[in-house]
Amino acid sequence: MKVIDKIRAASADRNRVVFSFEFFPPKTEDGVDNLFERMDRMVAHNPSFCDITWGAGGTTADLTLEIANKMQNIICVETMMHLTCTNMPVDKIDHALETIKSNGIQNVLALRGDPPHGQEKFVQAEGGFACARDLVEHIRSKYGDYFGITIAGYPEAHPDVIGSDGLAPVEGYQNDLAYLKSKVDAGADLIVTQLFYDTDIFLKFVSDCRQIGITCPIVPGIMPINNYKGFIRMTGFCKTKIPAEIMAALEPIKDNEEAVKAYGIHLGTEMCKKIMAHGIKTVHLYTLNMEKSALAILTSLGLIEESKISRSLPWRRPTNVFRVKEDVRPIFWANRPKSYISRTIGWDQYPHGRWSDSGNPSYGALTDYQFMRPRARDKKLIEEWAVPLRSVEDIYERFRLFCLGKLRTNPWSELDGLQPESKIINEQLEKINTKGFLTINSQPAVNGEKSDCPTVGWGGPNGYVYQKAYLEFFCSKEKLDALVEKSKARPSLTYMAVNKEGIAKSNVGPTDVNAVTWGVFPAKEIIQPTIVDPVSFNVWKDEAFEIWSRAWASLYPEADASRKLVEQVGGSYFLVSLVDNDYINGDLFGVFGDI
């Protein structure tokens, strides 16, 4: 969706305030991994968009494109990619735009760019554009209305116009404004401003823009002060005016980083309050890839609340323009959303409400990507899972500890630990893992809980949510046989089981689709976001078995005895998916009672 449409919708919805986060491409691979984990946490607070910068002179082009793709499709946040003209002939510009378009991204921040490192003046690339307005014109003429186009605005005028006294001559400021209007007239629909610390200057700028007929939203760019030296460097570079009272407040605490941060949060909050009091309901935060100050400012403003992170679906709703209609997913990849998205990236049609509408979905092939762990998690996974294993009971112990919350990582999960809903059943999970039913997925039964309940709620307020109890685990053939025998006396149970070779047992039909999570909301059809189905189970099973070797056994050296044990268990156990369809009086764990 275009950011401008989100901002307009928020303004129509009781003038709701929206906020956004800016990030830049980190310099190392570990940095990139860490950034995604951080973004994931920040996106849970529902920013209207996040943007990623385009390294000076196009130095980070490939990385920016890759990060933008992951932000939109895996983190699932509305993504705006910065794009500059520096060193970019038109074919390179088009390559970048075609790439993000095919990845379902609809938002671009169109910029001229700074001169490349070490150079003083911006130089137009051969066959490239001279300024941001040319780029805006090009995007509109070639891509029509597909992209939402944002441009940069400078409340104190562009630094090129600012003199050595730190001020822009009136004429320079006016020319800059007139040029800004020409960028809007060329097709831009949103302005994000350069950072500033004098709110009066920003408010005057907005008023000046309105006077010359700029009507689009103007989003204030706020950079929380994180450390004194960085602040001085950035404001010097951008020629930003620092009000005397800010300098006076910083001077005595400049060597105390914590005090500077706290002041930065206080100042950012006060600036936003003042801006918002003037009717501006958007805030753009230059996060500098840091989480604390940006979130603290939003918390102080009452725009976010840790305890009220709400989910519109039990899994993160896609933002990719091609998959926004998607509202049903099989449960199997619930703990591996990145893998699910990568395996379904080619789908051009998403089921709407009824899973069977999608027919027989062709999942993408299993690739190395599915087994790649973010480096930062690698260390933790090795520490928690590559421990000496003498018997199968030692294997059981890993699963048991994970279900008790004593391990953070799990080879079958891309997520950190368990979800809050698992607390309801973690004692039962512990018991069955101790018996050798090695769980990798679960959900408790829910019969009409309020939809804003912090543990199992989703979909916003005023609705009711429901779930069938679900378990997915590996177990030996003997244990599976015992379970199948016992389940005969429990008609509410349905199961599917399969081993690595594909030998299968099940009491459901080959195309039966079982909705295991649904919600009832005012003035809406029933929403049923999560299903269990044999077709997807059959695809998932290959990934689930590969994880034994590619994500766990591979953590040990080649000939290690523990490695062999892991391979052997993974190679001989069955993968079982078990649903208790009686979500009112069922007792899913009861069937394990005397096995």
Ligand SMILES: Cc1cc2nc3c(=O)[nH]c(=O)nc-3n(C[C@H](O)[C@H](O)[C@H](O)COP(=O)(O)OP(=O)(O)OC[C@H]3O[C@@H](n4cnc5c(N)ncnc54)[C@H](O)[C@@H]3O)c2cc1C
């Ligand atoms: C929100 C924001 C994000 C940014 N992100 C990035 C980024 O990711 N990567 C990056 O490299 N840089 C980024 N920049 C920095 C930006 O590239 C520089 O500030 C650059 O010097 C100007 O870019 P612009 O798009 O504002 O340029 P333009 O809008 O083209 O303007 C540049 C200057 O030229 C003047 N000008 C141009 N044409 C005319 C004309 N015909 N008549 C009169 N005056 C004219 C303007 O008035 C202005 O002073 C960002 C800046 C902002 C505010």
Ligand SMILES: NC(=O)c1ccc[n+]([C@@H]2O[C@H](COP(=O)([O-])OP(=O)(O)OC[C@H]3O[C@@H](n4cnc5c(N)ncnc54)[C@H](O)[C@@H]3O)[C@@H](O)[C@H]2O)c1
């Ligand atoms: N608002 C801006 O003017 C702005 C914003 C982003 C990037 N940039 C410029 O883009 C180029 C590439 O930046 P990068 O992201 O690759 O890495 P970088 O290391 O130069 O900057 C890191 C981050 O700092 C922030 N930043 C840098 N310069 C800024 C500025 N003048 N004003 C506000 N924030 C600024 C941005 O969030 C940026 O992503 C640099 O020349 C940078 O100055 C400018």
Ligand SMILES: C[S@@+](CC[C@H](N)C(=O)[O-])C[C@H]1O[C@@H](n2cnc3c(N)ncnc32)[C@H](O)[C@@H]1O
């Ligand atoms: C089935 S989903 C939950 C989905 C959600 N209830 C829905 O309706 O779509 C994933 C659940 O599996 C749980 N889980 C993750 N790893 C697990 C494991 N190893 N054993 C048991 N449960 C696990 C998570 O805590 C989470 O509750």
